[in-house]
Amino acid sequence: MRRPRSASVLLSVLATAAASAGLFLGAGPAAQAATTAATPLPAHVFAPYFEAWNGDSPAALAQQSGAKYLTMAFIQTATRGSCTPYWNGDSGQPIAQSEFGADFTAMRSRGGDVIPSFGGYTADNGGTEIADSCTSVDSIAAAYEKVITTYDVSRLDMDIEDNSLENSGGVDRRNKAIKKVQDWAAANGRSVQISYTLPTTTSGLADSGLAVLENAKSNGAKVDVVNLMTFDYYDGASHNMAQDTQTAAAGLRDQLADLYPDRTASQLWGMIGVTEMPGIDDYGPAETFTTADATAVYNWAVSRNINTLSFWALQRDNGGCPGTGGSDTCSGIAQDTWYFSHTFAPFSGPGGPVTDDYSVDIVPGAGTVQPGASATATVKTSVISGNAKTVALTVTGAPAGVTATLSPSSVTAGGTSQLTLSAAESAAPGTYPLTVTGASGSLSHSASFTLSVTSPGGGGGGAVVNGDFETGSLGPWTCESGGAVVTTPVHGGSHALAAAASASQTGECTQTLALSPNTTYKLSGWVQGNYAYLGVRGGATASVWTSSSGWSQQSTSFTTGSSGTVTVYLHGWYAQGTVHGDDISVTS
Template sequence: MRRPRPLRALLAALCTVTASAGLVLAADSAAHAAATPLPAHVFAPYFEAYANDSPADLAQKSGAKYLTMAFVQTEAKGSCTPYWNGSTGQPVSASVFGADFATIRSRGGDVIPSFGGYAADNGGTEIADSCTSVDSIAAAYEKVITTYDMARLDMDIEDNSLTNKAGIDRRNQAIKKVQDWATASGRPLQISYTLPTTTGGLASSGLAVLKSAKTAGAQVDVVNLMTFDYYDNASHDMAADTQSAATGLYDQLAALYPAKTPAQLWGMVGVTEMPGIDDFGAAETFTTADATAVYNWAVGKGINTLSFWALQRDNGGCPGTGGSDTCSGIAQDPWYFTHTFASFTGGGGPVADDFSLAVAPGSASVAPGGATTATVRTAVTSGSAKTLALTAAGAPAGVSAALSPGSVTAGGSAQLTVTAAASAAPGTYPITVTGTAGQLTHSTTFTLTVTGPGGGGGALVNGGFESGALAPWTCESGGAVVATPAHGGAYALRTAPTASRTGECAQTLTLTPNTKYTLSGWVQGSYAYLGVRGGASASTWTSSAAWTKLSVPFTTGASGAVTVYLHGWYGQGSVYGDDLSVDRN
């Protein structure tokens, strides 16, 4: 999973949790209330504990009753002391997250602490890699359990932790000790392992973790597959790959635990998705349609855990951006993936009617006197399809926004038409599109830019790419906004030509009909083509290792519609563009 490295103390602390501490914690727990077991089927998205968000606040806003808290780590390699995010400022203490967890429980949910994570596994601060005492590792697990009264611990093991055999064995021996302690204390306790996967099941390294657990006598209740970041340079149907990976895991578990029934084996399976574009890039994009497919499959199979990385990503704030910690990289309603998966908790199956709403493209520019259109798409996320009343609000004076039809059944689409009168003032305006079914309402935003004198000097939206995202540009696979090289500001556009495509990135504009314009911008790379097509046709190109300015004069046709594009040439390497604009002559 994509995660920042943990915070480090300036000086490594000595290992302070000892074997005797485990006995003290065990004694203290006698007076502690027993934790409530988790449901047989639970949706528990990961929560980035290193962010400044409140777990209870985001749980309530999103509708996620259960959270997987990432991550518990040591502050330095060699330490045996657990901290949230490896930060000595966030000790395992009721004063850190305790109030949030209590609030989540008061609403009928709970929390699963997760040990490890990529940064800790890579840097040696995963506690079983860092600490060489099995008793001290067990005491650290017990401390988390008793401090927060937890019913499940998750072990996120990847990267270097998958090849550290000593750490793998210590971890499983410590788990066995904690399970024996929990049984003697009358505490319910589950252990889950979160592991990377291939599309056919666990790699040999992940399977070795489970074999070590069996040898140690440690019970693994859930094996949670990270069904993303395959990094195999293949195209992926992410929903289908989730199912094939889980089926491969099922077969592996059947070989490890031959006495278990099929229902019991599927009841050990968990999957964690990465909504939108994962760290690898656009070839591994988990779509809103994939979410529905995975939900239905998970309910049908009766798997134990459904999750995703991470709750803070469940919004459409950065279309075209991969691997962000704060947004999914695709157009979506806020909390779409949470709303789709939430009813999995319990016995599975929809518990309420709900829908999602999205508009594509999410933005456009028009000149005064022009018009543009976008598609409003809806989908059923749970329950049955309802009739949705559609409205558009927020258009400024001189701009009208109309929806046709004005109502649809969830799952249907409508066309948004935005028209700017000749009197419309240049500027950028958010238009809110809302769908309503009874008391249930969802909204999304379409951003309109009215061009002209005083309107910023150009008709292109995001021509300098300073939003940090592609929208409203669309690119062939591999196209992205990058920080280096940039001509002006902090970002530029990168195209990704291959042997079979030019790597084109494009944006469609509606300009004033029968009018002269100039497309201009700075480009870098071999065979960099800048041009327009559609209602006009003109282009130019250059090959240069340095930033070079290109200008393309053109005249619009009767419709005023043109498509602006930048691309390279087959097999000639990346082409970069920045500070692009379309200006009226």
């Protein structure tokens, strides 16, 4: 997924780059130092990114913030076509003990360490990411080895985004070089991990990111951690950043399960990392990661036993610029200095849950049913840690006229149950949140399902229910404060939708649809107003927008993912006034 970003958002590529020009694989200083084995990172590690270009001391800021581990950004070449890596692509900052070596030693003396990171947005955009720049696999591998041995590190991360995702030659060279480094490390008794830091959608990797992992597997390169950049979505939607982190990671888990079918659920979660951007990211206020989000993500990361927790970047962890987005030096929100570091720091440690634990998910996460009909979904359970336990399942929240049943009502963790929702003719149209809870002893986990009950006559719009709003009421649409069905202005019939954007909200109105998986659909509708956005998110991402004083027809195509679930939305923009929509449809 592409999106513009400043150098500050050059999030993660943890992979160490580089070697001097002319350094050959298995020769020179890298090979001579190969017998020194670095201390492995803990099973769980909090390692925020550190902006290495601004003159700060990583050891000093690590001590001040309490972040014992840092991801050092970034290593790249100085010019296109070069095979020589430098910190920040600056030829005055070579890969040598003279650059950061004393800082790294000080951090290790306090029980911490560093993860050198290759790439980042600037390198990926400018052709100076080393595998894009250098055409020799051996030279790339030698560069990685030099970083490993110069700084005695146990993990390299590859931050691959923007143009580097589309450079198939660079993708292939990088993974071939990683395989050579892993063979070299094994022959010399070293433990070296590789992490890939990749952009994400709210439901998992886009095709370009997944292709990087598929190429790694085809080249025999082991990927230890896949680190998602859970910010800068640039999809035109408002976001609950903590919830979007969880859905993005769950989507990645499913993608990794397809790629590595022999791995357990616990092992798959143990391959996942997430990197947040505290405060207002580069996109703007619609993508704001709050202090409350930090607590929610921390608790979720511990419960899922993921590998890596990070954020961009350590120098932003202060409240010095309220209202400013995408700054290199502050978060843009009111916060105590080092709040996010202090919240995430306890994550670093040897283990996750030692009890028998499990997860509960529902696929798809939403569905539509007409009165007199029924709909189904699958409740999935997975073992997170320990042994599989018996999980008793219950469902709550079904409205009057809807019967919800689970078959079976008890499963062994790792098993599935079918949720059936049967609507009587008397069931009232609307959108209803249901909760499926799985209990085992003192443990209890739950998952949410959104049920839409249509009006008896439907309401034109194909898969969209009440897309013409002629029922005179919102259901099954839900809106932020002030959203309503109105009688003027209208495009067709006698009703339309008003989304009330204000200084503090976009006025978003949404409806969740359960569509066919892996199928192409067309979203269309008539909109008017300043910055009127029409789009889908969730299992697919697509949007269009316009500013128009009169009705303007807008349309876009999208393809559903494996679940088929998407959320259709209409919203305006902050302080731009109410926008209107009518005759909204989704058709195949």
